[in-house]
Amino acid sequence: MAFKAGETILNYINGRWTASVSGEVDASISPADKSLAVGYIQRSKKADLDGAAVAAKAAQMAWRKLSGPARGEYLYKVADILERRLDEVAETMTREMGKTFPEAKGETARGVAILRYYAGEGMRKIGDVIPSTDSEALMFTSRVPLGVVGVISPWNFPVAIPIWKIAPALIYGNAVLFKPASEAAVTAAKIMECFDEAKIPAGVIQMITGKGSELGQALIDHPVLNGITFTGSNQVGKRIAQSAVARGIKYQLEMGGKNPVIVAADADLEQAVEATLSGGLKSTGQKCTATSRVIVQSGIYEAFRNRLVERVQELKIGDGMDPQTWMGPCASASQYETVLSYIQKGQEEGATLLFGGTVPEQAGDGFYVTPAVFEKVTPEMTIAKEEIFGPVLALIQVETLEEALQLANDSEFGLSASIFTKNIGNMLSFINDMEAGLVRVNAESAGVELQAPFGGMKQSSSHSREQGTAAIEFFTAIKTVFIKS
Ligand SMILES: NC(=O)C1=CN([C@@H]2O[C@H](COP(=O)(O)OP(=O)(O)OC[C@H]3O[C@@H](n4cnc5c(N)ncnc54)[C@H](OP(=O)(O)O)[C@@H]3O)[C@@H](O)[C@H]2O)C=CC1
Numbered sequence: 001m002a003f004k005a006g007e008t009i010l011n012y013i014n015g016r017w018t019a020s021v022s023g024e025v026d027a028s029i030s031p032a033d034k035s036l037a038v039g040y041i042q043r044s045k046k047a048d049l050d051g052a053a054v055a056a057k058a059a060q061m062a063w064r065k066l067s068g069p070a071r072g073e074y075l076y077k078v079a080d081i082l083e084r085r086l087d088e089v090a091e092t093m094t095r096e097m098g099k100t101f102p103e104a105k106g107e108t109a110r111g112v113a114i115l116r117y118y119a120g121e122g123m124r125k126i127g128d129v130i131p132s133t134d135s136e137a138l139m140f141t142s143r144v145p146l147g148v149v150g151v152i153s154p155w156n157f158p159v160a161i162p163i164w165k166i167a168p169a170l171i172y173g174n175a176v177l178f179k180p181a182s183e184a185a186v187t188a189a190k191i192m193e194c195f196d197e198a199k200i201p202a203g204v205i206q207m208i209t210g211k212g213s214e215l216g217q218a219l220i221d222h223p224v225l226n227g228i229t230f231t232g233s234n235q236v237g238k239r240i241a242q243s244a245v246a247r248g249i250k251y252q253l254e255m256g257g258k259n260p261v262i263v264a265a266d267a268d269l270e271q272a273v274e275a276t277l278s279g280g281l282k283s284t285g286q287k288c289t290a291t292s293r294v295i296v297q298s299g300i301y302e303a304f305r306n307r308l309v310e311r312v313q314e315l316k317i318g319d320g321m322d323p324q325t326w327m328g329p330c331a332s333a334s335q336y337e338t339v340l341s342y343i344q345k346g347q348e349e350g351a352t353l354l355f356g357g358t359v360p361e362q363a364g365d366g367f368y369v370t371p372a373v374f375e376k377v378t379p380e381m382t383i384a385k386e387e388i389f390g391p392v393l394a395l396i397q398v399e400t401l402e403e404a405l406q407l408a409n410d411s412e413f414g415l416s417a418s419i420f421t422k423n424i425g426n427m428l429s430f431i432n433d434m435e436a437g438l439v440r441v442n443a444e445s446a447g448v449e450l451q452a453p454f455g456g457m458k459q460s461s462s463h464s465r466e467q468g469t470a471a472i473e474f475f476t477a478i479k480t481v482f483i484k485s
């Protein structure tokens with residue numbers, strides 16, 4: 001089955017495309033033109049979830065009995081199908097949440113690579129032999145699946161994030177109940193179509209759409225779950241943690257960031273400017289790893305600021321499907337309003353708006369805003385503290401590297417951070433002292449590689465890591481086995 005643009009998509013439950021018991025749907029609208037519906041999604045109820053939960057439990061029993069390589073074969077098939085349908089999936093993503101078509105294609109290709117990576121994991125070791133004090137015994141560990149895992153994903157990476165949660169969950173023998181973000185659920189259905197076409201056994205992966213406040217809450221409270229993995233806001237993440245702790249199930253949270261870039265006086269100016277543009281404004285700044293605070297040493301400040309503003313002025317804002325477009329719209333009406341309100345707050349609190357932060361004339365019915373560059377930002381200002389999740393850069397001038405590091409760490413978040421410098425001492429201080437899960441030298445703050453652990457410190461995560469070989473830590477439990485004849 002392949003849903004067409006503008007159609008009503010259904011839930012994928014127990015291997016079948018199924019309408020919700022509610023009989024209600026919600027439009028997923030295009031951020032490039034809010035009068036266009038990219039599709040209609042089911043407004044599902046707890047009763048839909050209950051049916052899926054029964055199917056998941058039954059399916060997981062059989063799925064865990066398959067060998068790792070056999071489970072991997074399914075993921076390889078899904079990867080091949082997604083690769084064949086890459087342009088179609090990427091176009092749906094661009095139309096539904098606004099990122100440019102080249103970015104959407106890159107993300108979909110990353111989804112393919114993640115599927116293949118975890119397909120290969122099905123052939124790798126899942127335990128260790130440990131010497132026992134009893135010389136006649138054999139002692140070893142084995143990794144076993146958690147059971148049924150809930151996946152709640154955001155709209156900003158509608159393909160990569162669901163896949164980097166679903167693929168490891170499946171390869172290690174879990175069944176998945178997947179609730180995508182409502183604003184990217186049509187794209188999520190495209191991923192499900194690939195699993196369906198690969199003939200994955202019914203019930204192993206199921207997708208149910210609906211409002212976070214109702215269906216999402218019902219999922220996190222559902223007794224069928226043995227684990228839950230989430231990416232999104234801190235507010236929702238905290239609710240998930242509370243519910244998981246109350247029921248004693250495993251949870252994994254990836255949440256916000258307020259990512260700094262330090263530009264040292266000896267930095268390569270062009271490199272630092274281009275990385276700030278890319279890290280801060282690609283995907284319209286809607287990445288948890290996006291550059292938000294730009295901390296610049298005074299020796300290079302003026303040259304950096306002037307070049308940055310010059311380059312930001314050149315960026316073309318428009319529909320992500322237009323090949324000329326460098327930056328698309330904000331993903332939704334609520335993101336748009338949030339971003340505009342932060343820009344207003346920045347000005348009210350006394351920061352200087354050097355450029356942007358306005359609604360372009362040709363915006364029409366789209367959620368467009370020009371990238372905003374602020375200077376004279378102080379650490380206590382709201383735009384220096386809160387995650388904006390939009391195309392807003394806050395420049396902060398400092399004298400010394402020590403001051404830069406101290407300001408960079410002055411945040412409740414600790415996801416990613418970059419420094420631009422040629423000095424090895426600066427690099428080492430930054431690597432040692434920066435409180436972030438991802439530290440990058442002479443590279444933009446955004447940029448996650450699927451084979452490496454990903455996650456944050458402080459309020460940015462539940463202190464667990466996703467992706468690469470780290471994924472096995474969350475999606476399995478260790479069983480220690482002792483055998484004596
Ligand atoms: N770290 C990151 O990558 C992301 C961070 N954010 C941050 O969060 C802000 C708000 O974005 P928003 O989309 O509202 O993020 P949310 O955290 O509300 O949404 C993320 C996911 O959680 C679901 N959800 C919402 N409420 C509940 C609930 N009570 N129980 C269970 N699931 C729920 C959503 O469903 P539904 O879509 O149906 O509401 C969606 O699938 C952004 O401005 C940004 O700062 C947002 C997205 C990603």
Ligand SMILES: O=C(O)CCC(=O)C(=O)O
Nearest residue numbers: 286287288289446447448
């Ligand atoms: O930067 C990336 O590729 C991933 C970012 C991310 O995980 C997020 O924004 O939620």
